[in-house]
Amino acid sequence: MSLIFHPLFEKNSSTYTYLLADSHTKEAIIIDAVDETQQRDIGLIEELGLDLKYIIETHVHADHITSSCPLKQKFKNAKIVLGAENSVACADILIKDGESLQFGAYAVNTMATPGHTNGCVSFVCEDKVFTGDSLLIRSCGRCDFQGGSAEKLFDSIQKIFTLTDKVLVYPAHDYGGRTVSSIGEEKQFNEMIGGGVDKEEFVRRVNAMVLSLPKKIHVAVPANQVCGSKILSDG
Ligand SMILES: [Fe+2]
Numbered sequence: 001m002s003l004i005f006h007p008l009f010e011k012n013s014s015t016y017t018y019l020l021a022d023s024h025t026k027e028a029i030i031i032d033a034v035d036e037t038q039q040r041d042i043g044l045i046e047e048l049g050l051d052l053k054y055i056i057e058t059h060v061h062a063d064h065i066t067s068s069c070p071l072k073q074k075f076k077n078a079k080i081v082l083g084a085e086n087s088v089a090c091a092d093i094l095i096k097d098g099e100s101l102q103f104g105a106y107a108v109n110t111m112a113t114p115g116h117t118n119g120c121v122s123f124v125c126e127d128k129v130f131t132g133d134s135l136l137i138r139s140c141g142r143c144d145f146q147g148g149s150a151e152k153l154f155d156s157i158q159k160i161f162t163l164t165d166k167v168l169v170y171p172a173h174d175y176g177g178r179t180v181s182s183i184g185e186e187k188q189f190n191e192m193i194g195g196g197v198d199k200e201e202f203v204r205r206v207n208a209m210v211l212s213l214p215k216k217i218h219v220a221v222p223a224n225q226v227c228g229s230k231i232l233s234d235g
Contacts, residue, residue: 008041012036030055053103054078055071055080056108116134
């Protein structure tokens with residue numbers, strides 16, 4: 001028995017999707033699957049003969065549309081999972097801090113990590129943490145929409161930093177092609193919070209980020225509130 005682990009990438013939004021499975025029972029989970037790459041992901045799940053149990057979102061994304069609804073239509077036993085603070089009717093499970101989901105001999109444990117959005121969660125599995133947009137490689141998520149709060153994000157990242165230094169960090173995005181980091185590296189080198197930056201300075205840095213709104217925000221947020229099922233839009 002071993003853990004099957006496939007990091008996957010969607011280049012338009014620089015999003016990472018993660019497919020994990022128990023090699024013996026074939027039970028699988030997918031984290032942050034993207035609309036554009038759903039055929040690739042479905043193909044891989046079928047090719048590996050996996051039994052998809054959970055379709056997990058780290059948060060309601062503003063920059064891309066999820067494929068959770070189409071994946072559920074394809075893999076009928078799978079359940080859509082979001083953090084408990086998201087008012088998303090299409091979720092089968094609104095998961096709370098400390099709760100876990102089992103797939104074969106493995107489990108993912110939920111860590112509520114609000115700040116980028118109020119509903120953000122991270123997931124820990126074995127020696128890996130999937131941090132969504134809470135902790136990015138050398139950076140962190142923005143806090144200027146969807147109930148974002150730099151103060152909360154500081155506390156959430158400190159919570160993530162209670163994991164041991166060797167734990168590998170897999171974010172929802174990287175815009176520079178980096179694929180993985182570790183808690184130890186981020187504690188030391190993260191440009192927003194590394195090296196012992198205090199809350200006041202962190203909040204100042206987050207609020208100083210100069211960012212335009214994600215191109216897809218007005219389409220992606222409403223679409224993701226219905227888990228990527230087709231919705232009518234007047235533009
Ligand atoms: Fe995000």
